[in-house]
Amino acid sequence: MSLEIRHLRVLQAIAETGSLTQAAARLGLTQPALTSQLKRIERTIGGKLFERTRTGVRPTAYGQVVLSAARGVLVGMDHLNSLLRQNSASSANTALRIGTVGTRLTSRWAELLEEEFTGTPVRIRTGSTSRSLVRLLAGDQLDAAEVHELPGYELVWPDSVANLVVQPFEPIHVAMGRGHRLAHRDEIPLAELARERWALEPPDETGTYGAFLACCAAAGFTPQVQHDVSNSLAASHVVQAGHALTLCLATSREHAGLVIRRLAGDPIWVRRIVAWRKALPGRVVRVVRRTVVRAYLDQVRNNPCYARWFAGRPDLHPTVEDQTIPTPGCRLHPERS
Numbered sequence: 001m002s003l004e005i006r007h008l009r010v011l012q013a014i015a016e017t018g019s020l021t022q023a024a025a026r027l028g029l030t031q032p033a034l035t036s037q038l039k040r041i042e043r044t045i046g047g048k049l050f051e052r053t054r055t056g057v058r059p060t061a062y063g064q065v066v067l068s069a070a071r072g073v074l075v076g077m078d079h080l081n082s083l084l085r086q087n088s089a090s091s092a093n094t095a096l097r098i099g100t101v102g103t104r105l106t107s108r109w110a111e112l113l114e115e116e117f118t119g120t121p122v123r124i125r126t127g128s129t130s131r132s133l134v135r136l137l138a139g140d141q142l143d144a145a146e147v148h149e150l151p152g153y154e155l156v157w158p159d160s161v162a163n164l165v166v167q168p169f170e171p172i173h174v175a176m177g178r179g180h181r182l183a184h185r186d187e188i189p190l191a192e193l194a195r196e197r198w199a200l201e202p203p204d205e206t207g208t209y210g211a212f213l214a215c216c217a218a219a220g221f222t223p224q225v226q227h228d229v230s231n232s233l234a235a236s237h238v239v240q241a242g243h244a245l246t247l248c249l250a251t252s253r254e255h256a257g258l259v260i261r262r263l264a265g266d267p268i269w270v271r272r273i274v275a276w277r278k279a280l281p282g283r284v285v286r287v288v289r290r291t292v293v294r295a296y297l298d299q300v301r302n303n304p305c306y307a308r309w310f311a312g313r314p315d316l317h318p319t320v321e322d323q324t325i326p327t328p329g330c331r332l333h334p335e336r337s
Contacts, residue, residue, distance in 0.1 A: 005077055007041050008070040011049065014038065015067050019056040095121045096284075099133040099145030102126050102232060104253060105292070105299045106146055112291035129206050130155060137161045137277055144276040144288045148249070150268070153207030163275040164289055166296050166318050170250050171266035172208070173306065175235075177242040178259050186305050187262040191219040199227035199235045199244040208268075212247060215267040250310075253302040260303045272296065293318045 013023040014034075024034040042049055049063035059067055096113055100106035110122040127133040130147035137145055138158035148170075149155045157163060174188065182188050194216075203209040216223045227244050229235045235246040240257040249270070254260050274292040276285055296318060300310050310316065 003041070003044055005073070007037070007044075008074055010034065010037055010041065011063075011067060011070050012074060014050060014057060015059055015063075017056075018058060095123045097123045097125065097141070097143045099125045099127055099136060099142045099147075101128070101130055101133065101147065103146065103249060103299075104251060104302060105295050108298050109146065109292050109295035112294055113287065116287050116291065129204055131205050134158070134161060134275060137275055140277065140279075142277075143280055143284075144274065144292075146272070146274055146292055148270040148272050150207045150211055150270055152211070153205070155273070157275075160278055161275055162278050162285075163273050165271055165273050166293055167272040167316060169266075169316055170270050170272055171262055171306075171309075172247050172268040172270060173250050173252065173260045173262055173303065174245055175239050175248045175252065175258055175260050176245050177239055178257055179242065180245075180259075182261070183259045185261065186308070187264045189219075189264040190215060190267055191221070193223075193245065194219070194221035195224075197224045197226040197244040199229050199238040199246045200225050201231065201235070202228050208247065211268050218267070250306040251296070251299040251302050254304065259305075261305055262309060 010023070010027065013026050014020060017023045017026060020034055020038075021031050024031045027034065029037070038050070045066060047062045048060050049066055050057040051060050096117060098106065098110065098113070106124055110124055113122045114120070125133075125136065125142060127136065127145075130145075130149060133142065133145040133147050134155055134157065136142040138160055146166075147155065155163075174193070176183055182192065200209060200212070213223065227235070227238050229238065229246075232246075232248065232252075235244075235248075236258065238244050239246050247268070248260060250260070250262075252260050274289060276288055280288070300307050
């Protein structure tokens with residue numbers, strides 16, 4: 001094992017707290033994991049770095065030498081990271097950075113933002129999951145993001161990130177080829193799809209795969225997942241070829257070879273949410289919120305089946321905030337000290 005910066009931070013945490021238990025809590029580790037990591041570091045360095053006392057642990061003589069060198073390295077790294085963050089922040093002032101998991105809503109959202117922030121480019125970053133986008137917001141790598149969550153798999157919101165539910169109940173739909181035997185129906189009981197083959201993305205932290213399996217079990221069958229696909233576009237190709245069905249968001253777009261249909265009883269659904277960094281100026285936040293709602297309402301028409309269902313549920317219609325549009329060229333980011 002070669003020594004890395006993270007190993008030096010482990011030693012620093014142990015020395016500062018004087019306790020393996022407290023150091024583990026600070027680093028987000030279990031005590032056994034931290035103890036194992038310390039033993040590997042000591043084997044790499046070639047000597048014992050800490051000794052046990054009645055109240056915890058303290059550095060050995062050799063440990064004090066190593067810690068002195070480690071502190072020097074960490075101070076230098078912290079200074080370098082600070083410079084990099086300042087440079088990144090300076091570059092970010094020229095653009096509004098938004099995130100998506102690949103929904104059609106985001107390109108329309110970007111158009112609306114660029115209309116309101118005249119002359120300010122909007123940069124779109126596609127993340128693998130909503131949770132990854134929330135982490136990017138917390139790390140100041142995004143300014144705002146459109147995400148979604150399933151009940152039972154709720155997102156965890158860092159203190160630096162605020163959010164607003166845009167659509168509290170959006171049913172997950174099923175996509176099938178236009179020539180499918182059930183394509184003529186607006187809604188389909190899940191049990192009628194028991195013998196179908198499916199193209200699904202592998203299980204991940206979003207919970208969609210697990211929730212689908214649970215719903216199928218409740219309907220009395222185990223789905224035949226024939227295609228493990230990397231993203232919704234890959235799934236779409238399989239579906240258009242007539243090889244399988246797949247799950248999709250309600251605002252997915254129908255086209256010549258593919259239709260989107262509701263599952264009867266809406267057994268799987270998501271909340272659509274817009275999130276943003278709390279450090280954003282209030283007037284920018286108002287525009288972010290207003291434009292994402294407008295973008296969502298524009299996307300409802302992508303799927304006639306969902307549009308008809310949505311029209312009959314006015315209680316679920318998000319409202320566009322009536323706020324003054326900021327003047328062109330207003331700062332997207334507050335001054336950083």
